[in-house]
Amino acid sequence: MKILVVNAGSSSLKYQLFDMDTESVIVKGGVERIGIRGSVLKHKSAKGEKVIEQDMPNHKIAMQLVLKALVDPEYGTIKSMSEIDAVGHRVLHSGGDFDRSVLFSEGVLQICKKNAELGPLHMPANILGMEACREVMPDTPMALVFDTAFHATMPPCAYMYAIDYDDYKNYKVRKYGFHGTSHKYVSQEAIRYLGKKAEDTKIITCHLGGGSSISAVKGGKCVDTSMGFTPLAGVPMGTRSGDIDPAVLEYLAAKKNLTILDCIEYLNKKCGVAGISGVSSDFRDLTKAADDGNERAKLALDVFAYGVKKYIGSYIAAMNGLDCLVFTAGIGENTWQVRKAVCENMDFFGISIDEKANEYKNDGMIHDITGKDSKVKILVIPTNEELVIARETKNLLEH
Numbered sequence: 001m002k003i004l005v006v007n008a009g010s011s012s013l014k015y016q017l018f019d020m021d022t023e024s025v026i027v028k029g030g031v032e033r034i035g036i037r038g039s040v041l042k043h044k045s046a047k048g049e050k051v052i053e054q055d056m057p058n059h060k061i062a063m064q065l066v067l068k069a070l071v072d073p074e075y076g077t078i079k080s081m082s083e084i085d086a087v088g089h090r091v092l093h094s095g096g097d098f099d100r101s102v103l104f105s106e107g108v109l110q111i112c113k114k115n116a117e118l119g120p121l122h123m124p125a126n127i128l129g130m131e132a133c134r135e136v137m138p139d140t141p142m143a144l145v146f147d148t149a150f151h152a153t154m155p156p157c158a159y160m161y162a163i164d165y166d167d168y169k170n171y172k173v174r175k176y177g178f179h180g181t182s183h184k185y186v187s188q189e190a191i192r193y194l195g196k197k198a199e200d201t202k203i204i205t206c207h208l209g210g211g212s213s214i215s216a217v218k219g220g221k222c223v224d225t226s227m228g229f230t231p232l233a234g235v236p237m238g239t240r241s242g243d244i245d246p247a248v249l250e251y252l253a254a255k256k257n258l259t260i261l262d263c264i265e266y267l268n269k270k271c272g273v274a275g276i277s278g279v280s281s282d283f284r285d286l287t288k289a290a291d292d293g294n295e296r297a298k299l300a301l302d303v304f305a306y307g308v309k310k311y312i313g314s315y316i317a318a319m320n321g322l323d324c325l326v327f328t329a330g331i332g333e334n335t336w337q338v339r340k341a342v343c344e345n346m347d348f349f350g351i352s353i354d355e356k357a358n359e360y361k362n363d364g365m366i367h368d369i370t371g372k373d374s375k376v377k378i379l380v381i382p383t384n385e386e387l388v389i390a391r392e393t394k395n396l397l398e399h
């Protein structure tokens with residue numbers, strides 16, 4: 001069975017074609033600058049990399065070019081589109097309407113459109129991706145895999161905000177959580193690694209990338225997560241503030257003459273470690289600057305690690321214990337300095353890392369960085385959101 005995984009952004013479209021018999025990637029690629037001058041498609045397979053520069057005014061044309069590349073006699077990898085058994089779409093927000101992945105239908109599309117306002121940065125693009133595929137491959141089944149679905153098991157005490165209950169009821173204002181496919185994948189991999197029954201495990205997964213979120217996974221199910229109604233909440237991120245006293249907004253709006261939209265844009269794009277350091281949102285730049293003595297870069301790294309550490313502590317309280325701490329995503333997998341700083345002075349919780357094991361070079365494998373006195377297993381598990389989407393799509397087709 002072959003499954004095409006599609007991750008559509010506002011001006012981008014990433015794709016991977018999986019052979020599900022071996023769970024291997026046959027080809028992957030991405031389109032950038034859709035609707036902007038200089039659109040480009042990069043297509044990578046065992047036959048090498050092909051770069052196609054051509055105007056792509058919308059997602060439909062981008063999708064047509066992707067399919068053309070997939071079947072191209074020279075650099076394509078399949079003979080015809082009919083070899084693609086299904087498409088799995090990454091979708092940001094289920095709006096609480098779906099607690100698992102679903103097959104695409106007109107009704108499901110309408111629900112996604114209704115929920116688009118809950119994820120204004122991603123949902124319109126996700127919907128364009130679905131519509132583009134429906135147009136260019138109308139007979140191929142499609143599945144939608146939601147970033148929020150893994151968090152649907154959170155108990156009300158974790159997802160409720162302390163606001164007027166009517167606003168929760170009428171406007172669906174609550175915590176949803178994001179990066180669900182990643183938290184699900186790495187927690188399942190951790191359970192497998194531990195060799196325990198899922199019911200007997202208490203795991204904290206730290207997805208630390210451009211956006212970062214921490215989840216508490218008890219008995220294989222998410223019981224809390226750090227992102228909220230939107231992906232702006234939780235730990236500080238590359239350019240996002242994470243948790244902040246909301247009264248700061250009124251104060252800053254008055255000082256800097258900002259509207260509420262300006263404030264949200266500020267919190268999304270001008271804050272986080274980039275805002276503190278004034279150097280970069282990229283942890284490679286930050287660690288280098290800190291090594292060179294840049295105090296603000298050091299401060300940004302400290303604030304980030306402290307934010308992650310505090311969530312770990314609070315989730316140990318939420319689960320009354322911890323068996324395994326998992327690091328994943330760009331920073332979690334690559335930046336050993338962050339893992340070290342997060343795990344420092346956590347011996348009260350039985351957490352300590354093996355410093356030497358922690359400084360490994362990322363090779364895409366699971367690494368056990370547990371210190372010899374640590375009661376908690378500490379693992380680095382490379383995430384694979386696309387594989388989860390492909391697996392969920394296959395499951396939906398077969399059941």
Ligand code: ADP
Pocket residue numbers: 208209210211238281282283284329330331334335
């Ligand atoms: P996203 O998918 O949210 O954009 P990633 O999970 O790819 O983010 O993480 C990207 C971040 O990981 C970068 O901003 C950078 O700070 C950090 N990082 C550190 N080392 C590396 C590395 N060797 N390769 C890629 N990203 C790295």
